[in-house]
Amino acid sequence: MTELRAGRLRCELAPALGGAIAGLWRDDVPVLRSTAAQQLGSARGAACHPLVPFSNRVGQAAVVWQGTQQPLVRHTGDAPHAILGLAWQRPWSVLDADDSSAMLAYEHRSDASWPFAFDCSHTVRLLPQALEMTLAVTNQSPQPAPAGLGWRVLLPRAAGTRLAWHASGRWEFDLDRLPSLSRPTAGYDGDAAALSLAQAYEGWDGEVQIGAAAANLALRSGLTRLVVCNDPDQDCIALAPVSHAPNAVHLYAAGASVGELGLALLQPGESLIAQCRIEVGAP
Numbered sequence: 001m002t003e004l005r006a007g008r009l010r011c012e013l014a015p016a017l018g019g020a021i022a023g024l025w026r027d028d029v030p031v032l033r034s035t036a037a038q039q040l041g042s043a044r045g046a047a048c049h050p051l052v053p054f055s056n057r058v059g060q061a062a063v064v065w066q067g068t069q070q071p072l073v074r075h076t077g078d079a080p081h082a083i084l085g086l087a088w089q090r091p092w093s094v095l096d097a098d099d100s101s102a103m104l105a106y107e108h109r110s111d112a113s114w115p116f117a118f119d120c121s122h123t124v125r126l127l128p129q130a131l132e133m134t135l136a137v138t139n140q141s142p143q144p145a146p147a148g149l150g151w152r153v154l155l156p157r158a159a160g161t162r163l164a165w166h167a168s169g170r171w172e173f174d175l176d177r178l179p180s181l182s183r184p185t186a187g188y189d190g191d192a193a194a195l196s197l198a199q200a201y202e203g204w205d206g207e208v209q210i211g212a213a214a215a216n217l218a219l220r221s222g223l224t225r226l227v228v229c230n231d232p233d234q235d236c237i238a239l240a241p242v243s244h245a246p247n248a249v250h251l252y253a254a255g256a257s258v259g260e261l262g263l264a265l266l267q268p269g270e271s272l273i274a275q276c277r278i279e280v281g282a283p
Contacts (some may be wrong), residue, residue: 007128018043018088033154034100043088056246116145139266150242162211164189167201195230
């Protein structure tokens with residue numbers, strides 16, 4: 001466990017659990033869905049964790065690449081898809097840390113879970129009023145490889161929480177929770193409890209305003225896609241600023257363009273970098 005402090009803010013990192021941020025607190029009041037790092041059992045329960053080398057779902061847990069289908073590992077035995085990338089299931093190392101910042105790293109070699117070698121870093125910096133994150137992935141394969149990244153940020157489910165963001169399009173999901181059709185939208189502004197189960201937005205302007213009893217938050221990123229999950233069986237709402245559309249590898253194989261999907265095709269040694277900032281204001 002690595003603890004960072006700045007002003008009234010404190011966060012705990014759990015490097016061994018997917019490079020995750022276990023929790024973020026202000027004066028010991030959680031402003032994200034937070035768990036003490038020593039009590040955290042999986043990155044999926046963390047306040048925030050990086051999504052590498054893809055985000056959201058890969059349909060039927062298989063990558064179709066250069067005409068060959070390559071199976072991936074499902075996140076649970078009965079789940080039909082691979083989700084949230086790979087790195088959240090692997091231990092990361094701490095390359096450097098001080099009182100308010102840390103750099104974590106994970107190195108992947110081609111295996112049955114993901115056939116493309118890569119390395120990545122997750123830099124976390126805590127300021128008196130914000131949490132800043134920088135995520136980078138570099139293709140270490142001898143061939144071009146698909147890549148994407150982002151973060152999964154969990155908000156505590158609380159009565160009266162309001163969310164607002166602007167976007168230009170939204171993917172509709174089929175019964176397998178895979179994207180089927182993109183429709184125009186202006187975004188969302190309303191009660192968090194009224195959100196549907198899963199939504200994926202295109203043309204996101206990079207900002208989410210969050211009004212909650214514990215704190216008013218602003219999530220900001222240079223990424224242009226936002227995935228939102230409001231599962232009524234969970235005690236949290238997930239916001240994921242991401243670089244590509246869900247199931248992008250399969251949609252690309254079916255003929256969609258990389259620009260349309262946001263999918264990166266990294267050349268050997270090429271990197272993809274993104275940043276995210278969570279600002280903590282007064283309640």
